[in-house]
Amino acid sequence: MSKSKKLIVGNWKMNPKTLAKAQTTFLLISKKVTKIASPKVQVVICPPSIFIPKIISKKVLLGAQNVFQEAEGAYTGEISASMLDDAGVSFVIVGHSERRARGETNEIVAQKVKAALSFGITPILCIGEATRDDSGEYHAFLKKQLTESLSLIPKTWIPKVVIAYEPVWAIGKNAIREATPEESEEMAIFIKKILSDLSGDAHKKTRILYGGSATVNNAEAFLSKGGVDGLLVGRDSLNPENFTEIIAIAKRV
Numbered sequence: 001m002s003k004s005k006k007l008i009v010g011n012w013k014m015n016p017k018t019l020a021k022a023q024t025t026f027l028l029i030s031k032k033v034t035k036i037a038s039p040k041v042q043v044v045i046c047p048p049s050i051f052i053p054k055i056i057s058k059k060v061l062l063g064a065q066n067v068f069q070e071a072e073g074a075y076t077g078e079i080s081a082s083m084l085d086d087a088g089v090s091f092v093i094v095g096h097s098e099r100r101a102r103g104e105t106n107e108i109v110a111q112k113v114k115a116a117l118s119f120g121i122t123p124i125l126c127i128g129e130a131t132r133d134d135s136g137e138y139h140a141f142l143k144k145q146l147t148e149s150l151s152l153i154p155k156t157w158i159p160k161v162v163i164a165y166e167p168v169w170a171i172g173k174n175a176i177r178e179a180t181p182e183e184s185e186e187m188a189i190f191i192k193k194i195l196s197d198l199s200g201d202a203h204k205k206t207r208i209l210y211g212g213s214a215t216v217n218n219a220e221a222f223l224s225k226g227g228v229d230g231l232l233v234g235r236d237s238l239n240p241e242n243f244t245e246i247i248a249i250a251k252r253v
């Protein structure tokens with residue numbers, strides 16, 4: 001996928017409560033996306049997995065919020081990359097901070113990145129520090145998270161991974177504060193440097209997203225000044241009006 005295309009991803013998390021509401025929300029978004037369709041923007045929605053087979057769309061791609069690292073077997077409650085592929089999923093969020101907080105390590109995340117790519121699914125690898133400190137320790141934290149999460153794939157596969165920089169302190173309604181586009185740009189440059197050390201020039205094709213309280217109100221600033229190729233949107237992706245406005249902004253930025 002070309003870097004000139006903006007990528008807007010909606011993470012619905014464990015929402016909405018019913019399939020009917022999920023279908024209505026999705027339909028409202030995909031109708032508008034069809035209207036404003038642009039080769040300049042790619043749109044992905046990641047609903048809860050149970051809703052995925054019941055959502056049909058052409059213009060909006062489907063993503064999952066998690067994948068299990070093994071292909072099949074006795075893993076109660078898990079869903080494999082081949083199952084997601086079979087259900088029409090083309091992207092999967094891997095290593096979201098809400099999953100890392102529940103015990104997902106860089107090692108597991110690396111296995112999931114590899115499993116997704118092995119089935120042709122694009123992993124959206126989430127990285128981000130929980131806190132910031134004056135001495136810049138978070139740079140080392142981020143470098144370790146990124147390097148270890150990419151450690152099981154060949155370097156030539158790195159451009160197939162989408163990196164989502166999501167500072168944990170800026171995510172959700174309990175965010176300490178919003179990140180600034182300048183902070184996003186600084187971290188995008190830092191991520192590119194790490195990717196360049198890992199994969200040389202190949203890193204130039206790797207897409208980087210910003211996520212963490214990205215909304216209709218700040219999308220333009222992040223997309224024009226944040227040094228990123230798109231956004232990972234949580235809460236505002238459940239609001240069809242706001243989410244489609246973010247897509248319209250991405251089209252004109």
Ligand code: PEP
Pocket residue numbers: 011166170171172173211212213214232233234235236
């Ligand atoms: C997220 O958790 O991936 C996210 C970006 O959430 P929000 O936009 O609600 O902060």
